[in-house]
């Protein structure tokens with residue numbers, strides 16, 4: 001009765017009002033729409049730019065590019081694959097060093113392009129012959145460019161790639177073929193068998209010799225244990241000592257047999273080789289056992305290129321790294337990353353959920369709980385390297401050293417658990433991601449309506465029954481969100497890992513189904529994130545390593561996305577199961 | 584349908600009694616009371632007397648006390664921290680009958696009913712004095728096993744609160760937490776409880792579906808089924824229909840009628856029609872005190888106190 005409905009303003013007043021409104025920017029909706037929209041667009045551009053770059057660069061690493069042979073005006077002949085194209089401004093000295101004809105051309109080029117010259121980077125490799133991996137060539141000094149039909153890029157087990165045209169197939173130094181086609185045919189015929197032998201040698205070295213070594217090692221440890229327990233010269237020790245000596249003699253005999261076998265296989269492999277003609281006109285001989293893959297790129301056509309592309313991806317995912325990690329595969333790093341992340345999740349989710357349950361369901365809400373909550377939240381903001389230092393100081397040097405003292409005394413002074421390892425790395429990351437899980441779980445718990453708890457208590461349920469049957473199922477999707485966030489955070493973390501167990505090279509996986517006790521949580525491991533750092537910044541041939549950096553990054557992103565997808569799928573299933581069709 | 588929205592519906596009560604409903608014994612209460620007094624109540628009436636915290640005797644009609652009591656409340660007092668919410672309440676809930684608790688919003692009906700199964704233990708600041716008895720066993724006191732006690736009492740809340748699980752699991756929840764695993768026994772209890780709650784025909788084909796997919800009225804009947812599955816000695820209903828539409832309300836009222844005789848029911852309601860329709864006895868509370876308690880008929884047709892009459896006829900406020 002007191003508030004009458006507002007009447008539309010009359011002429012004069014209304015006009016004044018309208019003018020006032022127009023003067024205020026915020027009274028219009030549009031500017032804010034544009035501002036917020038622009039911010040979102042900026043975010044999207046950044047994200048898609050990042051993804052686009054990584055996917056593009058990482059995806060093309062394994063694509064076999066055509067091999068070109070160029071002849072320069074100075075008379076050099078180079079063969080290789082173009083890895084980069086850009087422009088630069090040559091210095092006066094460099095110009096003077098050029099022969100006349102070339103200088104004239106370069107200067108003309110410079111005039112046409114405002115002082116800069118186009119150039120390309122050619123991956124020429126043949127490092128053992130030339131001492132370089134890459135060469136810059138100015139476009140204007142190229143006299144002739146060809147794509148030799150039989151140019152072959154060879155990926156070798158050592159010393160990088162090799163470019164050349166096959167000339168002859170050598171058996172024990174004697175040429176068995178003449179001409180590229182025949183030679184290459186012969187190569188393809190023999191190569192698979194030779195690779196099989198290389199594999200066999202590898203197995204013998206790693207598994208058979210490895211087993212003998214670990215048997216001797218175990219025996220030595222047993223002997224040392226007896227020595228520590230009973231002292232030297234005790235009858236037990238003497239008996240054990242005799243046993244050990246017998247075992248070592250046995251092992252040495254086996255050792256000799258296996259090394260002989262390895263020698264035999266090596267000799268067979270070494271008798272096969274290929275003679276290549278290199279770009280400069282010289283020849284070079286490459287042993288077949290050193291060749292991982294040879295591709296006559298200019299001949300194979302698109303289908304052949306795709307096949308090589310996928311073959312190299314497969315090698316990347318499943319093989320051990322070669323050549324200081326810059327070639328070959330990343331299998332140990334892939335395995336290490338996934339295993340560490342899973343271990344971390346298995347540790348952090350139950351602990352985090354239980355802690356959150358105590359904070360939210362059991363603890364009397366008061367000042368102290370508030371302090372704990374703030375502390376947990378702040379823990380999420382602590383720089384990750386701090387956790388690394390803590391992990392090293394606490395897990396490795398205190399817990400690990402204690403375990404060594406108690407259980408691995410015989411191996412001392414070599415540490416077993418008293419150094420970085422996948423277990424300590426997982427625990428460190430679990431600590432790092434604990435706040436994420438606690439906060440997410442607490443949020444999920446507060447989202448469970450109190451009426452549900454009351455209903456359960458009214459039925460005569462105890463506190464734990466209520467939590468277990470009502471609260472946790474209801475909160476499960478939220479808890480999974482916490483797990484997802486922690487996986488995303490943990491899988492991408494590198495800095496703390498460098499302190500607690502991630503290493504450059506660790507071909508021995510933490511899981512070995514051939515050796516008792518199958519799980520080796522104390523072993524150091526490789527990690528994709530650390531691998532990226534190592535390949536990108538620690539390898540001598542950084543230009544060749546660059547594509548691998550992108551590819552490994554692509555893989556790391558894919559792994560994180562995949563782990564997240566799995567967790568999201570699980571969450572969606574839980575949601576459907578517990579919440580039914582509605583709500 | 585209009586008679587289901589009588590002048591005494593909760594919304595109106597709340598708007599008319601803001602100060603008192605939320606803050607009993609507040610200084611603001613005075614002008615409001617005197618406003619009422621001018622038109623209807625006697626000078627120095629009972630409500631004024633209660634608001635000022637003076638002593639007074641609740642009127643308990645003798646014919647309400649004949650039956651055997653299932654819940655007996657003796658001199659019960661309760662404090663939320665420093666504020667006393669219940670003052671010297673004494674009456675008994677007869678076995679096999681429906682007892683209604685009425686009174687303006689904030690007078691302590693929920694507080695009282697939640698004391699019967701000790702749900703107030705969940706509130707940190709609560710302190711009680713006096714005694715309650717369930718079939719002769721003390722509810723308060725040392726050595727009382729609250730979990731066991733709650734198993735003997737069923738409760739249904741204002742808002743339906745089905746658990747996030749299947750209909751079947753909801754109904755047999757109290758058996759589950761007792762560790763009953765016998766499938767056959769569970770199914771039997773599920774069916775009889777759902778039949779008891781008048782829900783069986785509607786859900787018998789979808790017992791495995793989530794209970795959250797049911798309508799509000801169905802959910803509330805499911806909660807009743809859950810409450811009677813454990814064969815409680817007394818059933819507490821705290822405004823079971825306030826979140827429901829008139830049709831669903833009617834079904835629940837019919838259901839309470841059916842439960843009469845089988846179960847002893849204590850029901851809180853704001854709806855006078857509902858109280859008069861379903862209950863045998865009625866207790867009228869005001870600002871944490873029991874004002875008048877007696878057979879529903881007496882209380883509604885010839886109450887001893889003028890205030891009770893004003894309240895039940897909707898002239899109070």
Ligand SMILES: Nc1ncnc2c1ncn2[C@@H]1O[C@H](COP(=O)(O)OP(=O)(O)OP(=O)(O)O)[C@@H](O)[C@H]1O
Pocket residue numbers: 604605606607663668687688689690691692693694695706853
């Ligand atoms: N948890 C609590 N802490 C403190 N005071 C409370 C608490 N619960 C209820 N009260 C107070 O106790 C008094 C009685 O509340 P109660 O909920 O029992 O009223 P009610 O009669 O059920 O009201 P309504 O009809 O609105 O449900 C009110 O003044 C209320 O503010």
Ligand SMILES: [Mg+2]
Pocket residue numbers: 692693694821
């Ligand atoms: Mg209430």
